[in-house]
Amino acid sequence: MSKTFSIGGIHLKDSKFSRDKSIEEFPIPKRAVISMNQHLGMPAVPIVKKGDAVKTGQLIAEPAGFVSAPVHASVSGIVADVAPYTDFLGKKVLSVVIDTNGDEWMETIDRSPEIKHEITATPSEIFKIISDSGIVGLGGAAFPTHVKLTPLEGMKPEYLILNGAECEPYLTSDYRLMIEHAQEILIGGEMMRRVLGDVAGIIGIEENKPKAIELMKRLTANYLQWEVVPLKKRYPQGGEKQLIDAVLGRKVASFSLPISTGAVVQNVGTAYAVYEAVQKHKPLITNVLTISSSDPSIQKNYRFRVGTPIRDFLSAAGAMDKEGNLSRSFSKVVNGGPMMGKPVTNLDGPVMKSTSGFVLFTEKETKRQEPGECIRCSKCFQVCPMRLQPYLLYQLALAGRTEELDENRVFDCIECGCCLYSCPAHIPLLDQIRLAKNVSLKNKRKK
Amino acid sequence: MTSTLLYTILSLSLLGGLLAVVLYLIAQKFKVQEDPRIDQVLEVLPGANCGGCGYAGCRAFAESFVKNPDNPDFFCPVGGNDIMKKVAAVLGREVKDQIPKLAVLRCNGSCEVRPVLNTYDGSPSCAVAADLYGGETGCSYGCLGWGDCVDACTFDAIYINPQTCLPEVVEDKCTSCGACVKACPRNILELRPKGPKSRRIYVVCANNDKGAVTRKVCSVGCIGCQLCVKACPFEAITFADNLAYIDPAKCRLCRKCVAVCPTGCILEINFPPKKQVTKNE
Numbered sequence: 191m192s193k194t195f196s197i198g199g200i201h202l203k204d205s206k207f208s209r210d211k212s213i214e215e216f217p218i219p220k221r222a223v224i225s226m227n228q229h230l231g232m233p234a235v236p237i238v239k240k241g242d243a244v245k246t247g248q249l250i251a252e253p254a255g256f257v258s259a260p261v262h263a264s265v266s267g268i269v270a271d272v273a274p275y276t277d278f279l280g281k282k283v284l285s286v287v288i289d290t291n292g293d294e295w296m297e298t299i300d301r302s303p304e305i306k307h308e309i310t311a312t313p314s315e316i317f318k319i320i321s322d323s324g325i326v327g328l329g330g331a332a333f334p335t336h337v338k339l340t341p342l343e344g345m346k347p348e349y350l351i352l353n354g355a356e357c358e359p360y361l362t363s364d365y366r367l368m369i370e371h372a373q374e375i376l377i378g379g380e381m382m383r384r385v386l387g388d389v390a391g392i393i394g395i396e397e398n399k400p401k402a403i404e405l406m407k408r409l410t411a412n413y414l415q416w417e418v419v420p421l422k423k424r425y426p427q428g429g430e431k432q433l434i435d436a437v438l439g440r441k442v443a444s445f446s447l448p449i450s451t452g453a454v455v456q457n458v459g460t461a462y463a464v465y466e467a468v469q470k471h472k473p474l475i476t477n478v479l480t481i482s483s484s485d486p487s488i489q490k491n492y493r494f495r496v497g498t499p500i501r502d503f504l505s506a507a508g509a510m511d512k513e514g515n516l517s518r519s520f521s522k523v524v525n526g527g528p529m530m531g532k533p534v535t536n537l538d539g540p541v542m543k544s545t546s547g548f549v550l551f552t553e554k555e556t557k558r559q560e561p562g563e564c565i566r567c568s569k570c571f572q573v574c575p576m577r578l579q580p581y582l583l584y585q586l587a588l589a590g591r592t593e594e595l596d597e598n599r600v601f602d603c604i605e606c607g608c609c610l611y612s613c614p615a616h617i618p619l620l621d622q623i624r625l626a627k628n629v630s631l632k633n634k635r636k637k
Numbered sequence: 638m639t640s641t642l643l644y645t646i647l648s649l650s651l652l653g654g655l656l657a658v659v660l661y662l663i664a665q666k667f668k669v670q671e672d673p674r675i676d677q678v679l680e681v682l683p684g685a686n687c688g689g690c691g692y693a694g695c696r697a698f699a700e701s702f703v704k705n706p707d708n709p710d711f712f713c714p715v716g717g718n719d720i721m722k723k724v725a726a727v728l729g730r731e732v733k734d735q736i737p738k739l740a741v742l743r744c745n746g747s748c749e750v751r752p753v754l755n756t757y758d759g760s761p762s763c764a765v766a767a768d769l770y771g772g773e774t775g776c777s778y779g780c781l782g783w784g785d786c787v788d789a790c791t792f793d794a795i796y797i798n799p800q801t802c803l804p805e806v807v808e809d810k811c812t813s814c815g816a817c818v819k820a821c822p823r824n825i826l827e828l829r830p831k832g833p834k835s836r837r838i839y840v841v842c843a844n845n846d847k848g849a850v851t852r853k854v855c856s857v858g859c860i861g862c863q864l865c866v867k868a869c870p871f872e873a874i875t876f877a878d879n880l881a882y883i884d885p886a887k888c889r890l891c892r893k894c895v896a897v898c899p900t901g902c903i904l905e906i907n908f909p910p911k912k913q914v915t916k917n918e
Contacts, residue, residue, distance in 0.1 A: 276771070276777070279770040279771055280772060280775070281770065281771050281777060282777060282846075532770065533755070533770065535770050535772075535773075536754075536775070618760035621759045621762075622762075625764055625768045629768075
């Protein structure tokens, strides 16, 4: 019997067209723009300057605090610039730009394809390697992984949950990783499990990936501490709090961390990155992304280098015309899944460590309809996985009533977009709620 | 029958009278002593309740004004110096004259000069758009054009010009209350002195990018060439973060900077046409 989370959620057409396309190596870019702000928390501080020669895998920026992560060169070559560059959202972010010259890796990195099963590093060594390798949560939020693995006073981890839900439609990068690198993911997970102090390991996978479930079940037969939990297909199951609810039946209380339930959730991609960092000494400089659309010719999975311009992927997929614009049938590129992803406004922006995919939409698929009036049908409330009242939050946000927004737990919003998706009047609920949340956060920081 | 009616009327009237007396006594007991001058000040104030003075409406302003006789910084931007003199006269106090101001938009990136790169179809609000991303054009500093300033203005003094897609301030209506300045998520509205005969010169750009980057996204942006800084005889123009800024306190409206600006992003307002000026000189 499959499990799922208990509050809200919606059923989406899964549209995972690229599920049978194996991961292809994407060509090294001519110029990599490596952002210093690829994780939540303080942006990293560059330690290279213009004109420096760097090798692939070399440290180029140090973390600026505990909640921060180092950044490594994803290509080898000469540093062309250290300056603010425009990211995919059109915002300026301090970046290190490297003009590629060949592909010379750091000598310490083991690039052989053999799987190294034996874990020789002690838990404290593993923890150090994770924080030194710039590993961040690859499920989307890019929260530095070592922070999540740090024990908090009074909270004892009991479970490590590997998140293979991948509930967003279109995206298949986690699925392909589970199919092609299941063994490595398990070794990576095993190492994180040891860091947390021999907790129980669980892999949560949605039912629409039967091959991955079967493969993981077969492999975990050798590991007593591991269990595979098949999950019903339901969005947003990949959300940290939803996954804990689905797997363990425990609810994360408002204003508390997921660890308070005794569970630490890590993405399968993160587990793979941990494997590479510890066993192969390779920092997080590559990741897997899906590029998908309703057009069968644009449905691929790529392993990419961090800092590759988004434009390169689109032209490789054949979605660009000669003048360098999106070809006519497509009007929108979304970075991430269609539900939580953000629109790409600058095609020259680079991909990040945590980029999971790009979905291309035609105007017909993506155009929002004119908003109507709220008829209090309560659909948004029924689908909200955090049991919030989106229609109320929307009204409060429009009126700027910050205190009442706080009282109605606006900070619990995980921005999954279920309310916006199911609103029959097409009211831009999430737009306003997200704004209210961000404004309120800014005010709190000022205080 | 009639007696029932009579009793009802009598008992209710009695009860009513009794409660009225109780209410009167309570009102006397808990009477709030209020300075009568507050009401006098309130009468003189424009009553726009715009919050431009920094207080929550005219009454809050009046209360604070009466209670703090030593603070000379009170100013009602809507009423201006005339009203403030009257307000001061009520209390027999002096107030400092302040220079009349006006909201100006520091962006000239109209639809023609700033190509649109993407279409935004989310909530039609600048705040939401600015929170989400860099904007429909390549310029991440300029006006978004969704009219949060128009919504914020209680005096109908701003409207979006459909030709330029930019908000325009109606000089006669603007009271410099600053509501639009607060509403703008890009911080490109500024309160500047109205200037003598409403003449003023300012840089209509807020782009902090380097010249080449600015040029690419907008043909009338400040490219940071600093020609205006060199041309200014009064050192009124400062240059920081690839952007020139004219200090209104130092600017003597000589218009030398306007002539040298290669992109035309220094605007002169309400000046007579150029030819007359040469004659005057």
